[in-house]
Amino acid sequence: MAKLTEIELQVMWNRLIAVVEEQAQVLLRTAFSPIVREAGDLSAGVFDREGNMLAQAVTGTPGHVNSMAESVKHFIKAFPVETMKPGDIYVTNDPWMGTGHLNDFVLTTPAFHRGKLVGLFSCTSHIMDIGGIGFGPDGTDVFMEGLYIPLLKLADQGKLNETLMAMIRANTRLPIDTEGDVYSLAACNDVGCQRLSEMMEEFGLKDLDVLSKHILSRSKAAVLEAIAGLPKGKWSNTMTVDGYDEPVTLACTVEVTKSGIHVDYTGTGAASKRGINVPLAYTTAYTVFGLACIVGKEIPNNAGSLSPLTVSAPPDTIVNALKPKPVASRHIIGQMLPDVVFGALRQAIPERVPAEGTSCLWNLNVRGQTDEAGLGNYGFMMAVTSNGGTGARPMKDGLSATAYPSGVKGTPVEIAESITPLIFWRKEFRVDSGGAGATRGGLGQVIEVGSRIGKPFDLLAAYDRIDHPPRGRDGGKNGAAGAVALKSGKVLKGKGFQLIPPDDRLVVMTPGGGGIGDPVKRDRKAVEKDLAEGLVTPKGAKVYGA
Incomplete structure (x- = not known):
C-alpha cells in the first residue's frame, strides 16, 4: 500500500x-x-x-x-x-x-x-x-x-x-x-x-x-517536549503514613533532566510483615501516573509516553517488596505515591501541584453469611468502593468523596443493599472535613451500615490517614483524619479483620483533603457558598475569618 x-x-x-x-x-x-x-x-x-x-x-x-x-x-x-x-x-x-x-x-x-x-x-x-x-x-x-x-x-x-x-x-x-x-x-x-x-x-x-x-x-516526543518546559534539578520529599502496626516513612527524590524524569524511593521504610507491601510494578504504575498528571496530561497513555518516566526503589522496602511478602492490600501504600511525588515537585512547580489527599481507597470490604441457601456461593463478600477528599488544587478546591488516584467510581448504595444482607443508614458528606485554605480540600464522607438479617459480618479493614491525615501546605490546614468505629462508641482498628455485631452499626468517616494557602485569603463568596450548601458549619467557617 x-x-x-x-x-x-x-x-x-x-x-x-x-x-x-x-x-x-x-x-x-x-x-x-x-x-x-x-x-x-x-x-x-x-x-x-x-x-x-x-x-x-x-x-x-x-x-x-x-x-x-x-x-x-x-x-x-x-x-x-x-x-x-x-x-x-x-x-x-x-x-x-x-x-x-x-x-x-x-x-x-x-x-x-x-x-x-x-x-x-x-x-x-x-x-x-x-x-x-x-x-x-x-x-x-x-x-x-x-x-x-x-x-x-x-x-x-x-x-x-x-x-x-x-x-x-x-x-x-x-x-x-x-x-x-x-x-x-x-x-x-x-x-x-x-x-x-x-x-x-x-x-x-x-x-x-x-x-x-x-x-x-x-x-x-510530546512528553519530552513537556519536560523541556520544567525546571531541571533534584527535589526530595518524605511523608509518614499509618502503616499496619507502626508508622511508615515514604521518601522520594525526583530528578528532572532533559531526557526524562526519574523517581527514586531510597529512604523509604522496610517491607512490612503484613499485607500492605507493594511490588515494584505497582509502585511504578502509580508513580508514573502521578507524574503524567503534571507533565503531558493530555498525551494518550502508552509505552512511548511512559518511557521517559522511570522509577527505582531499594529491594525489600515497602515499595519494592520481594516474594513471598504479603501484598493483598498493596493499594494502601501504592496509591499514596503520587502525593509523595507531588511533595517533591511542589518545590519546583508549586502552581501545578495539589496538596495531599486521602489517596488510598476507603473501601468497605465486608464479608459474612446470608439467610439464603443454594445459590452457589458461600455467603457474601463485597468491596463497597468509597473514598475521602482529594487535596486542594492551586486554583481550585479539592474534590469531595473522590477516588484519586485510583479513579474507581463509588458503589451505589442500592447495588450494595441488593446483593448483601446489609442496610446503609447514612452516606453523606462529612461536614468541615476539608482542610481550610485559600483553596479548600475536598470533603470526606460518613457511612453508617448494619446487618438487616440479625447476623454479624466481618469488616476487612484496610484504611490509612487515621493517625497521619492529609497535610495542607503554604498555610493551608490539614484535612480531617479518618476514623472507624461502632455506633455504640467502640473505636475500631484501621487495618485488619474485625467483627461487626448484629445489634450494632459500623461507622466509617473518611478523611478530608489538605488545603492550600492562608484560609483568610479564601474568596468570601466561596465561604458563603460552602456555608449555604452545608459543607462548612458556622464554627468551621471561623478559620476563614467569617
Whole structure:
C-alpha cells in the first residue's frame, strides 16, 4: 500500500483508542463482581508484537493498566509470539508479574489478522475472592492470601483449560462470580481482537508496525517536549503514613533532566510483615501516573509516553517488596505515591501541584453469611468502593468523596443493599472535613451500615490517614483524619479483620483533603457558598475569618 499520511495515522490512532475502550466496556457490562461492573476496577489495552502498549482504555485504573503493561512482556517471554495460535488465552495473577496482588487476574490474548499475529490484547479486573484469608492486610506471606496462578494457558487454540477452571472454582468463596468474571475477561479480549481485525481490513493494513512506530515516537516526543518546559534539578520529599502496626516513612527524590524524569524511593521504610507491601510494578504504575498528571496530561497513555518516566526503589522496602511478602492490600501504600511525588515537585512547580489527599481507597470490604441457601456461593463478600477528599488544587478546591488516584467510581448504595444482607443508614458528606485554605480540600464522607438479617459480618479493614491525615501546605490546614468505629462508641482498628455485631452499626468517616494557602485569603463568596450548601458549619467557617 502507499505510504500512510500523518492524518491517516492519526485517524488510525484514535480508532485504536476507540477499540480498546469498547474492549473495556464489554468487560464493564459483563462482569459479575460489582467492584468491576459498578466501580470500574479494571483495565484494557492493546499491544504490538514486542509487548509495547499502543493504547489503553479511558475506563479503568492506572494501577491496573500501567502494571498490566509489564505483564504482557512476561507472557511473551513465557510464550514466544512464534508459538501463539488463534484461540490461545494466557492468564496469571502473579503479583510480581501482574498488577500487584492475587485478586487481580490478567488475561492476554494474541490478535490475528488474515492468519498473521499482529498484536495482543490484555485486560485486568479485580476478582472479589480468591480464597485464603480474604481481601485484607492480615496475611504474613503471599501464600496465605489466596490462590496463586503462575503464567498459564487458560485456553489452547480455543479449548478451555477445564482443570485450571476447576482449581479456580474450588478456591473461592464466590465460585459463581469468579468463574463469570474469568469468562468476562476472556470475552472482552475477543471483542478487541475482532474490532482490530475489522479496523485493519478497513484501512488496508497488513500489520501494525508503521502505526506502532508512529504512536510510540510521537508520544515520547510530546512528553519530552513537556519536560523541556520544567525546571531541571533534584527535589526530595518524605511523608509518614499509618502503616499496619507502626508508622511508615515514604521518601522520594525526583530528578528532572532533559531526557526524562526519574523517581527514586531510597529512604523509604522496610517491607512490612503484613499485607500492605507493594511490588515494584505497582509502585511504578502509580508513580508514573502521578507524574503524567503534571507533565503531558493530555498525551494518550502508552509505552512511548511512559518511557521517559522511570522509577527505582531499594529491594525489600515497602515499595519494592520481594516474594513471598504479603501484598493483598498493596493499594494502601501504592496509591499514596503520587502525593509523595507531588511533595517533591511542589518545590519546583508549586502552581501545578495539589496538596495531599486521602489517596488510598476507603473501601468497605465486608464479608459474612446470608439467610439464603443454594445459590452457589458461600455467603457474601463485597468491596463497597468509597473514598475521602482529594487535596486542594492551586486554583481550585479539592474534590469531595473522590477516588484519586485510583479513579474507581463509588458503589451505589442500592447495588450494595441488593446483593448483601446489609442496610446503609447514612452516606453523606462529612461536614468541615476539608482542610481550610485559600483553596479548600475536598470533603470526606460518613457511612453508617448494619446487618438487616440479625447476623454479624466481618469488616476487612484496610484504611490509612487515621493517625497521619492529609497535610495542607503554604498555610493551608490539614484535612480531617479518618476514623472507624461502632455506633455504640467502640473505636475500631484501621487495618485488619474485625467483627461487626448484629445489634450494632459500623461507622466509617473518611478523611478530608489538605488545603492550600492562608484560609483568610479564601474568596468570601466561596465561604458563603460552602456555608449555604452545608459543607462548612458556622464554627468551621471561623478559620476563614467569617
